Amino acid sequence: MADVSTNSPRLILTDTNFRLWLPLFWIGLIAAAALFAPLIAPQDPLAQDLMMERLPPFFMEGSEPGYWLGTDSLGRDVLSRIIYGARIALFVSLIAATTTGIFGSALGLIAGYYGGWADRVISRLVDIWMAFPPVLFAVLLVAVMGTGLGSVIAAIALIDWTRFARVIRAETMVQARMDYVDSARIGGARRAATLVSEILPNVMPSIIALLMLEMGIAVIVEAILSFVNLSISSDDPTWGSMIAEGRGAIHFAWWVLLFPLIALFMTVLSFSTLGEGLKQHFDPVLK
Amino acid sequence: MTMTTAHAHTLDIINLNIALPRGQRLLRNVSLQLEPGEVRALVGESGAGKSMIGKAVLGILPHRIKRTEGEILLEGAHLNAMTPATRRSTVAKMSALIPQDPLTALNPVRKIGPQITDPLTRIHGWSHQRALARARELLDRVHIRAPDRVMHSYPHELSGGMRQRILIAAAFAPSPRLIVADEPTTALDVTVQKQILRLIRELQRETGTAVLFVTHDMGVVAKISQKVTVLFAGRVIEDAATRTVFENPAHPYTQALIAATPTPNVSAEPFQPVPAALITELHRETLAADALYAQRGRR
Ligand SMILES: Nc1ncnc2c1ncn2[C@@H]1O[C@H](COP(=O)(O)OP(=O)(O)OP(=O)(O)O)[C@@H](O)[C@H]1O
Ligand SMILES: [Mg+2]
Numbered sequence: 001m002a003d004v005s006t007n008s009p010r011l012i013l014t015d016t017n018f019r020l021w022l023p024l025f026w027i028g029l030i031a032a033a034a035l036f037a038p039l040i041a042p043q044d045p046l047a048q049d050l051m052m053e054r055l056p057p058f059f060m061e062g063s064e065p066g067y068w069l070g071t072d073s074l075g076r077d078v079l080s081r082i083i084y085g086a087r088i089a090l091f092v093s094l095i096a097a098t099t100t101g102i103f104g105s106a107l108g109l110i111a112g113y114y115g116g117w118a119d120r121v122i123s124r125l126v127d128i129w130m131a132f133p134p135v136l137f138a139v140l141l142v143a144v145m146g147t148g149l150g151s152v153i154a155a156i157a158l159i160d161w162t163r164f165a166r167v168i169r170a171e172t173m174v175q176a177r178m179d180y181v182d183s184a185r186i187g188g189a190r191r192a193a194t195l196v197s198e199i200l201p202n203v204m205p206s207i208i209a210l211l212m213l214e215m216g217i218a219v220i221v222e223a224i225l226s227f228v229n230l231s232i233s234s235d236d237p238t239w240g241s242m243i244a245e246g247r248g249a250i251h252f253a254w255w256v257l258l259f260p261l262i263a264l265f266m267t268v269l270s271f272s273t274l275g276e277g278l279k280q281h282f283d284p285v286l287k
Numbered sequence: 288m289t290m291t292t293a294h295a296h297t298l299d300i301i302n303l304n305i306a307l308p309r310g311q312r313l314l315r316n317v318s319l320q321l322e323p324g325e326v327r328a329l330v331g332e333s334g335a336g337k338s339m340i341g342k343a344v345l346g347i348l349p350h351r352i353k354r355t356e357g358e359i360l361l362e363g364a365h366l367n368a369m370t371p372a373t374r375r376s377t378v379a380k381m382s383a384l385i386p387q388d389p390l391t392a393l394n395p396v397r398k399i400g401p402q403i404t405d406p407l408t409r410i411h412g413w414s415h416q417r418a419l420a421r422a423r424e425l426l427d428r429v430h431i432r433a434p435d436r437v438m439h440s441y442p443h444e445l446s447g448g449m450r451q452r453i454l455i456a457a458a459f460a461p462s463p464r465l466i467v468a469d470e471p472t473t474a475l476d477v478t479v480q481k482q483i484l485r486l487i488r489e490l491q492r493e494t495g496t497a498v499l500f501v502t503h504d505m506g507v508v509a510k511i512s513q514k515v516t517v518l519f520a521g522r523v524i525e526d527a528a529t530r531t532v533f534e535n536p537a538h539p540y541t542q543a544l545i546a547a548t549p550t551p552n553v554s555a556e557p558f559q560p561v562p563a564a565l566i567t568e569l570h571r572e573t574l575a576a577d578a579l580y581a582q583r584g585r586r
Contacts, residue, residue: 115350179392180402182347187406188379201396283396 019277023270030267034086042066043077045084045237050075054253070255072245078256081237082263088238089267092149093218096156100218101211103157104164109203111165112172113195123169126162134159138221142230152225156218164210171203205279212275216268223264239264295363296320297465297497298344303357304580305339305348305521313339313352314521315576321465321514324495326488328508328529330544331518337501338387339521341467344499346378362464379410383458385468385487389450389475393442400438403457411461425456429486448479452486459490466491469501484511505548509533517541520573539565 033040043066052075058068069078111122138155145151175181176199184198185191219239226240239260246257298321305314314336321327329337342348344359346366359366361381366374386392393402400422407418419438426434429452442450451471458466468487472480488511491498500511508515508529515532517525517540525538536542543561 178394179386179388180394182342182345183384183386183392183402184394184405185347185375186345186379186382186384188376188410189405190375198394198397202394204396 019273020281023274023277026266026270027274030086030263031090033083034090037083037087041077041080041083042068043080045076045080046235048074048076054249054256056253057255057259069259070253072242072256073249073253076237078242078259081242082239082260084237085239085242085260086263088149088236089219089222089264092152092156092222093215093271096153096218096221097211097214099153100157100160100214101164101207104161105168105203105207105210107161108165108168108170109172109195109200112169113176113191113199115173119169122165126165129162135221135224138225139228139230142225147230152222155225156221159221160214160217163214164207167206167210168203171206172199175199175202205282208282209275209279212271212278216271219264219267219271296360297323297325297362298499299358299360299363300340300344301358301360303340303343303359304355305336305343305352306355308351308353310355310581312355312521312577312580314343315573315580317357317518317521317523319516319523319526321497321499323464323497325514326491326498326500326512327514327516328512329499329501329516329518330503330505330508332503335518336521337503337518338469340518341384341469341499341501344378344465345382345384345467346374376410379406380461381463382465382467383461383463385451385454385458385466385471387470387473389447389454390442392454393450395442397441398438399440399442399445399453403438403453403460406457407461421460422456425460426453428459428490429453429456431456447475448483451475451479451483455483455486455490459494459496462494463496465497465499467499467501470503472502472507487511505545517544519569522573522576524569540569 049071052064052067052071053073055067055071055075056063057070057078058065060070063070067077067079069082071077072081107122111119137159141155141158142151145154181194181198184194189198222238223240223243226238227244229241229244242260243257243264246253246255246260250257298319300317300319303314303317304312306312317336317340319327319329319340329340331337339348339352343354344361344366348354354367361377364377366377369377393399400419403422403425404415404418407413407421408415413421422438423434426437431437431449431452437445437449437453445453451474455471458468471487472483475483484507487498487500490496498511500507502508512529515525515527515529516523517532517538519540525532525536525541527537532541533545536545540561543565547561
């Protein structure tokens with residue numbers, strides 16, 4: 001008998017790989033678009049040209065070269081606006097999800113590990129918080145704090161920290177009861193050190209999965225706030241504001257609505273799929 | 288201060304009471320001693336409080352469960368008189384645990400190596416090199432064939448028996464004065480159980496470490512221990528040398544426990560469960576003791 005069981009050879013196209021690479025590809029594409037927008041975008045996203053209004057996408061009759069996905073009712077290039085819109089979408093989701101994740105996970109870890117009054121205070125806060133309808137809450141918050149990137153990020157963090165707190169609290173409680181925590185304590189580890197070096201690595205896959213989900217949600221929330229004109233100044237192209245504008249012209253220029261919608265949908269889907277994939281990838285037991 | 292007398296017991300538990308927040312006692316006036324190099328078996332039915340004794344000694348009682356009365360001394364030093372930090376480092380320096388379930392006693396997302404060496408560097412202040420060498424030596428001693436490869440493995444890559452051997456190596460690595468072995472063979476299959484038992488006994492003899500060996504198997508008691516404490520509902524009902532307990536058990540419950548143990552040489556004898564009347568009587572005694580305790584507390 002061998003001392004160490006050998007790992008079975010890994011297949012190239014397993015379910016996990018599929019769940020990892022497909023969303024990674026799309027997110028990579030969007031990230032590249034966001035980073036290199038000025039180099040990639042074929043047109044100026046803000047340039048209006050009334051001679052060019054409502055041009056159809058490239059595969060339809062009457063399209064113009066250089067305006068691949070057509071133009072909106074002010075003659076602005078849809079593709080270029082989607083590319084620039086990726087900047088705000090990704091920036092907001094990255095910052096908002098990280099803020100939300102760190103804050104919510106920290107509270108979840110503390111509540112789940114220390115229990116007692118710390119748990120009671122945090123859990124009660126979560127319950128009260130979750131009684132508010134989230135979108136209404138977001139709109140209210142931005143209305144109070146004023147529009148702008150900071151407000152959008154704060155709104156997302158203030159609404160969604162409860163998701164991290166709840167899930168991570170439950171997982172921490174399960175881990176805290178494991179014998180390895182006792183072993184570490186007997187080995188002289190301090191309570192806080194045990195939490196950070198023994199328990200945190202075990203709940204990390206869940207934190208990452210939630211983080212990805214949160215990035216998807218942040219993209220949606222930003223789009224919703226743009227849609228109701230409460231996000232960034234209305235000059236900057238965002239997917240939400242494009243969808244809002246496209247809605248009015250759906251009967252004569254459906255592409256203005258459809259393409260940003262696809263970008264939004266694919267991005268949100270990619271983030272949540274990637275979250276699940278990463279969770280399995282990082283979990284040595286599930287792998 | 289922590290005074291150490293010249294000929295102190297390795298472990299001295301005096302009149303220990305452990306209770307839930309509402310006052311429900313889980314340990315009732317428990318006293319027991321371990322001399323240096325001695326193996327004491329701690330037996331009793333499931334829920335008797337065997338693990339609680341070990342947890343109280345090692346300072347890992349669950350949140351809500353508290354010591355309400357009594358003293359625990361490690362090598363003559365009063366644990367309860369220490370600050371939490373001193374207490375933690377004293378316990379870590381002097382004692383170790385061989386846990387019941389090798390599946391959950393190792394952190395699944397950390398490699399084996401650091402899980403053995405962490406306490407050595409953290410508590411004993413050893414260099415990383417020295418800790419590694421010691422881990423290698425002990426893994427070799429518990430018949431792990433490729434110590435270096437194993438130290439780079441994750442727990443799920445190893446079998447249950449291997450993990451238990453690793454936990455034994457980890458427990459003996461810092462040369463502790465006391466090891467609490469909490470049913471270290473229960474989660475393993477029978478053939479592996481024997482190896483593990485033999486390994487613990489060998490290492491115990493080589494190192495002279497005192498072992499508090501929790502089990503509910505009287506057969507194991509006979510093989511490994513010199514002294515026995517029998518626990519029922521958190522009470523010590525018998526405390527004697529192993530030989531005495533088997534030849535001439537004082538308490539009817541102990542007699543029943545021995546009668547209930549199938550032994551190979553007396554295999555003709557039919558299997559005898561502990562009589563229900565005896566259990567009822569013991570529970571009545573426990574209730575009476577609790578009533579008395581509560582009355583005394585009110586005064
Ligand atoms: N976390 C807890 N909260 C409340 N009661 C507990 C807790 N853990 C154990 N108990 C109770 O304490 C008593 C003693 O438990 P303990 O684990 O010491 O039993 P044991 O003798 O080790 O039994 P076993 O052989 O099953 O391991 C039991 O009655 C049990 O129900
Ligand atoms: Mg037990």
